[in-house]
Amino acid sequence: MVRVRNAVVALGVIAVFAAFAGGCKKDQPAGANDTGDIVIGEYASLTGTTATFGNSTHRGVQMAIDDANAAGGVNGRKLRLVVEDDQSKPDIARTVVTKLITQDKAVAILGEVASTRSMAAAPVCQQYKVPMISPASTNPAVTDAGDYILRVCFTDDFQAAVVGYFAYEQGYRKAAIFKDIKNDYSVAFAANFAKEFTKRGGTIVGEQVFQEGDTDFKAQLTSLSAAKPDAVLIPGYYSEVGTIARQAREVGLKVPLLGGDGWDSPKLVPGAGGPGGALEGCFFSNHYFSKDLKEEATQQFLAAFKKKYDTDPDALAALGYDAGKLLVDALKRAGSTDSAKLRDAIAATKDFPGVTGKITLDEKRNARKAALILQVKGDRFGVFKSYRPEEIGQ
Numbered sequence: 075m076v077r078v079r080n081a082v083v084a085l086g087v088i089a090v091f092a093a094f095a096g097g098c099k100k101d102q103p104a105g106a107n108d109t110g111d112i113v114i115g116e117y118a119s120l121t122g123t124t125a126t127f128g129n130s131t132h133r134g135v136q137m138a139i140d141d142a143n144a145a146g147g148v149n150g151r152k153l154r155l156v157v158e159d160d161q162s163k164p165d166i167a168r169t170v171v172t173k174l175i176t177q178d179k180a181v182a183i184l185g186e187v188a189s190t191r192s193m194a195a196a197p198v199c200q201q202y203k204v205p206m207i208s209p210a211s212t213n214p215a216v217t218d219a220g221d222y223i224l225r226v227c228f229t230d231d232f233q234a235a236v237v238g239y240f241a242y243e244q245g246y247r248k249a250a251i252f253k254d255i256k257n258d259y260s261v262a263f264a265a266n267f268a269k270e271f272t273k274r275g276g277t278i279v280g281e282q283v284f285q286e287g288d289t290d291f292k293a294q295l296t297s298l299s300a301a302k303p304d305a306v307l308i309p310g311y312y313s314e315v316g317t318i319a320r321q322a323r324e325v326g327l328k329v330p331l332l333g334g335d336g337w338d339s340p341k342l343v344p345g346a347g348g349p350g351g352a353l354e355g356c357f358f359s360n361h362y363f364s365k366d367l368k369e370e371a372t373q374q375f376l377a378a379f380k381k382k383y384d385t386d387p388d389a390l391a392a393l394g395y396d397a398g399k400l401l402v403d404a405l406k407r408a409g410s411t412d413s414a415k416l417r418d419a420i421a422a423t424k425d426f427p428g429v430t431g432k433i434t435l436d437e438k439r440n441a442r443k444a445a446l447i448l449q450v451k452g453d454r455f456g457v458f459k460s461y462r463p464e465e466i467g468q
């Protein structure tokens with residue numbers, strides 16, 4: 075009996091201690107690690123087929139976190155970025171995001187760029203109720219995984235429509251499409267392009283598919299060439315687009331090639347045979363970031379990025395920076411790392427001054443921003459046009 079009583083007392087003491095410890099933990103809510111740092115997880119394609127996407131984005135994210143720490147951290151605590159390489163593979167994306175949440179206790183996840191990988195990992199974030207902010211995934215369905223999934227970029231309902239609208243404005247009336255059938259971004263981009271282009275009065279005269287990793291595209295390109303298009307849309311990633319462009323020219327398909335943000339890489343032009351090669355003069359849509367833009371925010375970011383990394387940023391770096399900055403801002407507004415409060419603060423973002431444009435998240439947790447049409451000129455991408463959603467009736 076005495077023993078039992080002691081045990082009960084002991085339990086009581088433990089309970090009181092636990093309650094006290096819990097009280098102390100108010101300043102260090104779920105997600106805090108032992109040192110009191112706020113852990114932020116990032117998953118990115120640091121290696122693999124689309125390694126320039128991950129490395130570029132990561133530099134932008136790291137810069138945002140370093141900036142915040144240099145300014146004293148958030149609510150008196152330092153931020154610690156833990157980055158995991160998903161090797162450009164969806165299944166590994168899922169695994170590393172699980173690790174970031176369950177082992178590193180990340181309070182938020184930044185990533186991914188490729189829609190297919192964001193869609194693979196988003197359900198994990200949703201399940202654990204850890205907010206995930208994608209810097210650059212544009213497939214409309216990415217945020218459908220749930221209310222903890224948000225993004226700082228526009229979607230392909232808009233981006234691909236811009237390319238469809240632009241193609242018609244250029245005078246093209248017959249377009250062909252060559253898409254990556256296993257890539258969620260590519261498939262949705264093709265559909266949204268076709269919708270806008272045909273709505274304006276254009277015709278899709280041919281459609282063929284490829285898969286990431288393919289190296290011989292000549293059979294499909296020959297068939298597309300026979301349909302005599304005025305332009306060919308290739309909504310793929312730089313990893314295949316260069317080779318496709320070279321082989322298109324080899325089979326006699328000489329018309330302008332069109333693409334989207336997936337072309338944005340320092341490796342695009344080298345893959346197409348270098349400056350003046352198979353992609354010279356071709357067009358692709360991209361997020362609102364370019365060295366050519368005179369905006370003060372652009373020029374400031376450019377200078378700071380160059381100073382830190384001794385190289386120019388691409389749009390991915392700018393989007394990574396915006397995603398990181400917006401998260402820091404939301405952590406401050408939430409005044410807490412509590413996941414529901416943090417999610418609500420991110421979702422409530424309004425007129426956030428991003429480098430890639432003003433960011434206001436809508437009810438589907440997407441951003442509405444302007445897009446650029448860039449033209450390949452030598453080894454540079456020149457700003458050819460820009461479109462705001464209203465300008466194309468969105």
Ligand code: PHE
Pocket residue numbers: 127187188189190210211212213259335336337338389390
């Ligand atoms: N928007 C692409 C996707 O959803 C990813 C991407 C963004 C690639 C920006 C390059 C630049 O898959």
